[in-house]
Amino acid sequence: MSWSTIRRSPKRRYSKPKDQPATDSNEKNIPHQLVEELPKDQLGENLDETIELLKNLLGKNVDFFYRQFQMYGKYRAAIVYFSSLVDKNVINNEIMRPLMHVPISTKLDKLSLLNIKDFMLNETIFHCETKAENHIEKIVKALLSGETFVFIDGVTTGIQFAVKNVEKRSISQPETEQVILGPREGYIESLWTNVALLRNRLKTADFRVETMEIGRLSKSTTAICYLEGIATEELVKEVKDRLRKIDIDAVLDVGYIEQFIEDNHMSPFPQIQSTERPDKTVGNILEGRVAILLDGSPFALIAPVVFNQFYQTLEDYSSRFLMGSFVRLARMVALVFSLIFPSLYVSFISFNPELLPTEFAVAVAGGRAGVPFPAVIEVLMIEVAMEILREATVRLPKQVGGALSIVGVLVIGQAAVEAGIASPITVVVIAMTTIGSFATPAYDAAFALRMLRFPIVIMAGFFGLYGVVIGVIFIFNHMLSLKSFGVPYMSPVTPGNFQGLKDVIVRSPFSWMPKRPAMLHPQNSERLGKKEEVKKAPNNTLDPIKVGNEKWEEEKSSGISTRDNSHSSSDDPN
Numbered sequence: 001m002s003w004s005t006i007r008r009s010p011k012r013r014y015s016k017p018k019d020q021p022a023t024d025s026n027e028k029n030i031p032h033q034l035v036e037e038l039p040k041d042q043l044g045e046n047l048d049e050t051i052e053l054l055k056n057l058l059g060k061n062v063d064f065f066y067r068q069f070q071m072y073g074k075y076r077a078a079i080v081y082f083s084s085l086v087d088k089n090v091i092n093n094e095i096m097r098p099l100m101h102v103p104i105s106t107k108l109d110k111l112s113l114l115n116i117k118d119f120m121l122n123e124t125i126f127h128c129e130t131k132a133e134n135h136i137e138k139i140v141k142a143l144l145s146g147e148t149f150v151f152i153d154g155v156t157t158g159i160q161f162a163v164k165n166v167e168k169r170s171i172s173q174p175e176t177e178q179v180i181l182g183p184r185e186g187y188i189e190s191l192w193t194n195v196a197l198l199r200n201r202l203k204t205a206d207f208r209v210e211t212m213e214i215g216r217l218s219k220s221t222t223a224i225c226y227l228e229g230i231a232t233e234e235l236v237k238e239v240k241d242r243l244r245k246i247d248i249d250a251v252l253d254v255g256y257i258e259q260f261i262e263d264n265h266m267s268p269f270p271q272i273q274s275t276e277r278p279d280k281t282v283g284n285i286l287e288g289r290v291a292i293l294l295d296g297s298p299f300a301l302i303a304p305v306v307f308n309q310f311y312q313t314l315e316d317y318s319s320r321f322l323m324g325s326f327v328r329l330a331r332m333v334a335l336v337f338s339l340i341f342p343s344l345y346v347s348f349i350s351f352n353p354e355l356l357p358t359e360f361a362v363a364v365a366g367g368r369a370g371v372p373f374p375a376v377i378e379v380l381m382i383e384v385a386m387e388i389l390r391e392a393t394v395r396l397p398k399q400v401g402g403a404l405s406i407v408g409v410l411v412i413g414q415a416a417v418e419a420g421i422a423s424p425i426t427v428v429v430i431a432m433t434t435i436g437s438f439a440t441p442a443y444d445a446a447f448a449l450r451m452l453r454f455p456i457v458i459m460a461g462f463f464g465l466y467g468v469v470i471g472v473i474f475i476f477n478h479m480l481s482l483k484s485f486g487v488p489y490m491s492p493v494t495p496g497n498f499q500g501l502k503d504v505i506v507r508s509p510f511s512w513m514p515k516r517p518a519m520l521h522p523q524n525s526e527r528l529g530k531k532e533e534v535k536k537a538p539n540n541t542l543d544p545i546k547v548g549n550e551k552w553e554e555e556k557s558s559g560i561s562t563r564d565n566s567h568s569s570s571d572d573p574n
Contacts, residue, residue: 043139044156117159338440437450
């Protein structure tokens, strides 16, 4: 195939090899990609043919730019780049200025095409990130990724310059994972900025970052981050294998990757954790997990995970263990409320009112006197209205969203009660349930619990408390069957592990958790040193019992007392 025959044809598509049978007559063909049709040969010597090839491939783009110039006043050369992806000031000052300047050097007269490349890189160019490339396919892919190339007539190698500069937002506080005690940095859409946030916290040579491209058309760069010597080699290999099997046109967010590499695609529970906090990512990497970052996404994926990670936050470890344990217990109560509180209300009202105190049952019956619907229909109506209101609040601008949430809770709730559509106790139950779902730190786990409320409410409406118990049993049985990269989802509760149980319901002191989670099978399980000083009582040097606590009024006293409470004077020669 010659360079001039490479043209974009919208009707051309990839076809299956002749020896590979078609699996489906209606199967759609893979989109046409001109880069894949490029010959695997090396770059030619003729500069005009090289420019013509790149113009045929990329010339229809308005941001594609190329310019021919005289390098050192005697060699024909050309610079090629996409103007929307590069820093033009760097190109002008660090590449074009030294190349178009005629250097005063005795070496210039002795230069030939064989050593012009070395002279340019070693003695002329000011830019530090340079590389020689001579494969056509790699050159085109690098240009599409924001790299700049300089081609010299008669030289079969292009010089690649890393001058990519895409506008990005500044690092700000995470929106979905707010904390009171803890760092305020969150990921942004730039992959290497996110990697820098991780490397700034892991100043160790064992921190590994490996990349691969995913997406036939998007060619999205994906980074796999882990600690060598802690994360198991089998886990790292499994993550890479699952990522390589992804075959899709474009990967626009880490959510795409999550759906491809999780174990059970039909489960409402997330089996891979997403976070926009670098500190949380580093904490999981230190335990032996693997983090996956994607260029263009402000979130990172963490694998493998267990269920108790979704109601834990960094504040549990930043604060003292008593405070962290209390807040975690409150969070777990809110989690239970958000799942079964409406169904318990329906079962009590519809089937088992005798379980309620007499005064309370009379008050509930009086509140529901004018409601024409059964309790299950009433609860489902208010739940659906709350979900619609929640979704509308998220989609609206911030200036309007806050006002709408207040209006929805106050006005719509009060109007529903006055109109006889719902009873006051139902509104209170749904409000407490909604608040409980907000207390769950992980959005995807909270969303799963919100979804599961509806079938449990329906079962409570048909079978009462039996339906609630059956629904909860089904949910727990499903959670017990889940795995994340081979790790049981309910670990360390089942299969049980005593060390792991110290960080499930409550957060134990750090000295009680000297080992990394055993379910991850880390290569190095010790995370707490065994120094004897850690176990000893602190040396209270300013204890008044040890130092002395008497007062005296000598004029020349230094104000210092000894262990035996004797006074020392400033004029004492000792």
